[in-house]
Amino acid sequence: MNRNIHKDIVADFEMGGVLYTTYFECKRYNPRRPVGVNVVRELFSVLQKECVDKGVIVTTSYFTRDAKEEVKQLNGRIKLIDYDELLQLIRQ
Incomplete structure (x- = not known):
């Protein structure tokens, strides 16, 4: 496994107990x-x-087509946030 994945943020939340x-x-x-x-x-x-x-991957860049296709196959387990979406979230 690549050591680049090191969990920059771990968020726990409760929903419906x-x-x-x-x-x-x-x-x-x-x-x-x-x-x-x-x-x-x-x-x-x-x-x-x-x-x-x-999992959520956030970048100041963008994602390759292969990365986006891979995420589509993971049934919502991973969300991608690129630079444009990150700016939108910051502005909200």
Whole structure:
């Protein structure tokens, strides 16, 4: 497993009496350097191994097409937030 996945943020929340955990992985990349599919696969592997409910990858860049396709196959377990969406969230 790549040591790049180190859980920058761990968030626990309760909903309906059930505790959920989300791992956030933050990638501060140059705008010309996209986050690739390997980061998605590595985070998913950590989620599986540690029995974590969800993961979020946030970047100052964008995601490759392969990364986006991989996430579509994971049934909502991982969310991707790129630079444009991050700016929208900050402005809210």
